[in-house]
Amino acid sequence: MITDDARERAVALIEDEGLPAFVYDLRALRSHAASIREALSVPGAPELYYAAKANAEAPVLRALEPYVDGIEVASGGELDHVHRILPDARLAFGGPGKTDPELASILRLGVDCVHVESPYELTRLATLARETGHEVDVLLRVNLAGRRDGVALAMSGPFGMDPEAIESCREILAAAPWIRLKGFHAHLASGLEAPEMLQQSEEILAWARARLDLPTPEINLGGGMAVDYSDPGRLFDWTAYAKGIAELALPGETLRIEPGRAMSVYCGWYVTDVLDVKRAHGEWYAILRGGTMHLRTPVTKQHDQPFVVIPQNAPGPATTEPVTLVGQLCTPKDVFARSVPAGRIAVGDIVAFAMAGAYAWNISHHDFLMHPKPGFHYLNA
């Protein structure tokens, strides 16, 4: 669950008083990305874009670049950042609420594909492109979320367009031939296992094909491939998904996926140490240096973050009972894992939280309580 290199660094860091820290094993990341690439090597399998919002740290992007066909960015900030780190990467730009400066950057930097979220946005893009003399390729983002049954995390809400709004884009496009419609984009849900993801992709393909009359259409099937925080060893079945998509693919079509979490989540650990162990109202607590202002993932996802304890045999309180792992914040919400078996956990032990490589540091409220910031360590670059 933790690579030998990350464990070794964790131990070195506690000796140097360098905790808490994020430790990324880039070799593990490359090898994971290579296995996804391998699964997607069957003819007809989709192109692979990485959704930068999961983790856009420069070493992570550089490690992933050889294994992906492009990067999906979702803001002007991500666009500037990714363009600077990977100047040659193909880029797709998505996200609701694109500002004028963002649309201008999209045109100036030559983003390969824009995912358009509304008829009004399309009008603004068309006007700006005409004024600045740019041509641009677009996918219209469709929101089929309203019709989704039984999906845990549907992307319902303001993402993309209803089928009726898609129809109203056709008029705008007809008047703006410098905007080239390439196809459709759909990112409908997150946390789907391969069979459900395949079923969803099939639904998107059927919907899109019925409305596209292009010789070489592009259809972006989104991200949201499942990861299992309760069992880090159980990976999304990329082989089954790739084979399934390959069977659905038609000649001339470009299909594309844009996962984030399932690509980078496994390569990072949030490593810290135990400051105190105590019992309160019958419940055992281990209080850790740092907190969810560094690793907010378990709070947002309402799960127990998986972890390993690396014993340090220091003197001080300990427990072998189920224990709640908390941080240093003065709020009962600062919980990494609740009443979980941890073997023996003692003051001074190292705790390495796994699956901290995506939606971890970058979604956390870093300045709350003004504790020191964690260190960042990229192994095997």
Ligand SMILES: *Cc1c(COP(=O)(O)O)cnc(C)c1O
């Ligand atoms: C967040 C997002 C993704 C990536 O989702 P994951 O769950 O990290 O795979 C892909 N596409 C869009 C449009 C997104 O908003």
